[in-house]
Amino acid sequence: EGEEDQKKFCLQEVLDAYKMCLSEDKEVSLQHYVTGWRGLVKLLNSLGSVFSFISKDAVNKIQILVALMAGDSGSHYSTVQLMVEYELQNHLVDLTKRGNHPESGCRTLLRLHRALRWLQLFLESLRTSTEDSKTSTMCSEAYNVSLSQYHPWVVRKAAGMAFCMLPGRQEFFAALNVGSTEQAVAVLGEALPLISEVYQVTEELYAQRNLLDLP
Numbered sequence: 199e200g201e202e203d204q205k206k207f208c209l210q211e212v213l214d215a216y217k218m219c220l221s222e223d224k225e226v227s228l229q230h231y232v233t234g235w236r237g238l239v240k241l242l243n244s245l246g247s248v249f250s251f252i253s254k255d256a257v258n259k260i261q262i263l264v265a266l267m268a269g270d271s272g273s274h275y276s277t278v279q280l281m282v283e284y285e286l287q288n289h290l291v292d293l294t295k296r297g298n299h300p301e302s303g304c305r306t307l308l309r310l311h312r313a314l315r316w317l318q319l320f321l322e323s324l325r326t327s328t329e330d331s332k333t334s335t336m337c338s339e340a341y342n343v344s345l346s347q348y349h350p351w352v353v354r355k356a357a358g359m360a361f362c363m364l365p366g367r368q369e370f371f372a373a374l375n376v377g378s379t380e381q382a383v384a385v386l387g388e389a390l391p392l393i394s395e396v397y398q399v400t401e402e403l404y405a406q407r408n409l410l411d412l413p
């Protein structure tokens with residue numbers, strides 16, 4: 199394993215990624231979007247191996263996007279806006295049913311985008327939680343009103359079981375590696391508006407282009 203993989207998760211890194219993700223004219227940088235997810239996956243992995251079925255899927259999607267960025271058409275994948283234009287114009291997206299393009303950038307990013315909504319709700323709940331709040335409850339409540347609607351019963355069941363294995367609030371905040379609980383809450387307060395804006399910009403772009411239901 200490389201040095202990078204062993205480095206401890208740090209919430210500040212994720213925060214920085216989302217800070218750099220949006221340009222002044224609201225272009226979403228794919229590079230920074232991916233960096234944000236890489237950091238979150240690192241955190242998820244540090245919480246235990248019961249979450250690996252989740253992080254494996256996230257890593258798979260990250261790798262699809264990284265390959266597109268590094269590929270021959272990489273110049274069209276610097277921002278989400280350019281990616282959408284390029285893939286639509288060149289008919290590289292399966293729009294109504296799975297076909298020749300099961301791994302388009304558009305449908306792959308949509309899966310992460312939906313997960314970002316879950317993250318937004320979970321972090322907001324964590325930020326405003328009190329000492330006796332349960333992380334597993336906050337996590338599943340966020341999941342139930344967001345990402346779960348896109349998952350079949352068996353995945354929802356597995357996710358529910360994994361949530362029960364989340365560390366308690368105190369330990370969870372410690373895993374964020376930004377100091378005391380109070381400091382972690384402050385960094386979450388800083389991160390949330392950034393994550394929300396990235397989510398909002400992507401949501402509007404996908405809605406305009408009718409891409410919110412890509413198979």
Ligand code: 1Q0
Pocket residue numbers: 209212238239241242249251252253255256309310313316321337341345353357361364374413
């Ligand atoms: C802490 C627990 C994290 C729980 C994350 C909630 C997601 C649970 C969903 C589990 C499903 C994973 C199995 C695969 C599903 C795929 O079928 C599905 C659709 O893709 P496809 O190709 O079949 O159409 N994939 C997804 O929906 C993508 C799911 C990606 C989830 C990525 C979550 C990684 C992030 C973890 C951060 C945890 C720490 C949060 C606190 C951070 C504080 C800053």
